[in-house]
Amino acid sequence: MNEIVSKQIIGPAVYRIEISAPRIAKRHQAGNFIMLRIDETGERIPLTVADTDQEKGTVTLVFQAVGKTSEQLGAMEVGESLLDFVGPLGKPTHIEKMAGVAICVGGGIGVAPVHPIAKALKQAGNRVISIMGARAKELLIMEEDMKRSSDELLIATDDGSYGHHGFVTDVLDKVIQREGAENVGLVVAIGPVPMMRACCKTTEPYGVETVVSLNPIMVDATGMCGACRVTVGGETKFACVDGPEFNGHEVDFDELTKRLRMYLEDERAAMERYNHEMKDHKRCYES
């Protein structure tokens, strides 16, 4: 159960792993997420799903090693298994054939969760324009996947090393103007919080519906603990069961940013401890 069947490094500290989980693969819908726990002492972390393959019975995760758990996950090899793998969780994206075009914006690692949504929107018969962005060319992920799942793919890099020199919001603005706001059915924007906030600011004057997918801290992810509280339209919502997708124009991004910083010190301590252990482990191994 939950065996890693393939693994690729697709960017600096960015991993793409495929987990054998046939029932989840069969059940997964765009917008859902999974929870995992690596081992007995591990924490439960939510991860978005980059792709699923029903025939192979696999769920593909794309993640960046930024903390102890993601580092540890990145260090796992094909053939190893995760102790716990739970899904599909959260509400799926509302997918329908719209009159207007769908614009899917992915920032950095956020391209991974955008991918299945773009794919589903296209499959539903929509014209999909995707915009993906990163700081630099080597940080762009899943370009081929996104190309396949979109009618048009536009790219922006902060340093200008590839595509438009600037932010995804510049491109988003141009696309909305080009298509005409009234012809845009939906914007989906997923990525770092500042990027999602900026996308919402961009679309707001046009009155274009904008969906964001939030990634707050979670524990059980079934609506039991409320760790993932977010304020949307002045109301408290649980991202795990009421989301993770919300109307971006109503999200309190300030609060989300603060709540994401809740355990920064603990995360740093855990990371240091892990690196230390790995060094010791390596030393033992080498001697």
Place this chain on the structure above:
Amino acid sequence: MAKVKIPRQPMPEQDPKVRAKNFDEVPFGYSPEAAVLEAKRCLQCKKPKCLAGCPVEVLIPEFIEKIAEEDFVGAAQMLKVRNSLPAVCGRVCPQETQCEELCVVGKKGEPVAIGRLERFAADWERNNAEVTIPEIPPATGKKIAVIGAGPAGLTVAGDLILKGHEVKVFEALHKPGGVLVYGIPEFRLPKAIVQAEVDYLAAMGVQFEMNAVVGKIITVDELIEEEGYDAVFVGSGAGLPTFMKIDGENCNGVYSANEYLTRSNLMKAYLFPEYDTPIARGKRVAVFGGGNVAMDSARTALRLGAEASIIVYRRSREEMPARSEEVHHADEEGVQFELLTNPIRILADEEGRVRAIECVRMELGEPDESGRRRPSVIEGSEFEIEVDTVVVAIGNSPNPLIPSTTPGIETTRWGTIVADEETGKTTKEYVYAGGDVVTGAATVILAMGAGRTAANAIEELIKDK
């Protein structure tokens, strides 16, 4: 009548000052000598009154008699005739308002310590004897799905496996036990004990599937129509935390009791960084509420290193829904009580971290519909308490996941599932429910009683099917 002269045997426990700093269990339990002495206090009434106080009607005089005869394993087996989780119930049941309240010995003195004896017998068997598995009748070919591995679900599973049916328990979390593992702290109910009781069920043939969120990975309808289950029992508990809906409740450092306790108990955050899940180790912690969950949270805060752990409750001590033993233990350990006090706002610093709570003083007026005196605000009594962590422990309601994905299951306006009291039958054919998902947050033993009721009804349903 020499019997009544033996005083109720005290149960030794850790010194409050010491135990407030560790997560080890508070009481040590009876020694065999003390257990036998206590058992001899039982009058062995011909028509025992105590049974009527027990939701699962444990064979109380019978198991106590076995202890008096020093047949401790026999006592444990006698307990298990009616109760598949005796080591749990011996610890967390409110015996003082159930069996012990009705004990005849208690009319003139202190009642027989039924709970302590139950705990002793179950512990003795687990620690000293090979646990014997009762004989399981030949397979009937009938399949029952149990949703939720909490007290209600475990009881249903234990009862129906003994009838020869195939029983599978689906649990959303990664460990079985429900509130016994995520909610009740280690110092009140060691997790190894829950695991042992689950292992016992597994040894009888109950199957467990963890990480299975019914309503997501599979629906109740699919269990019946596609997987061929003859009946489904829903025991998904009351897992949806209630918040105060006051300003500042989404600040960093504000937890639902569910989150605080789940981090500490299920995820073992008290062992961070050995375990990866972090938890705020607040110096000054306020806990809102006056129930057992509030006491558990306040006592957990002390053990996580809090210098001050403060219960903030809007009524007085008499109205507290917590067991008196829990309040007493909390008090002994140094938990402070701000009674007749209601929080109205949580104040944060610039980074969004809790720095204080603003409260008002309350006074009690006439009794309300719950029979408790209604608190009202004393005008102009606002004051602040400096805290860095807040735990909201004012209650839970059922998780809507299963009702919302199961057409045909009716719920009340409180979100609880409508189920017949006599049978646990819901408004949907072949589907039964019991425990907190039906009653709203209540006790472990009531959930077990509801599980027993539903198991009997399910047996009636499928034996003729």
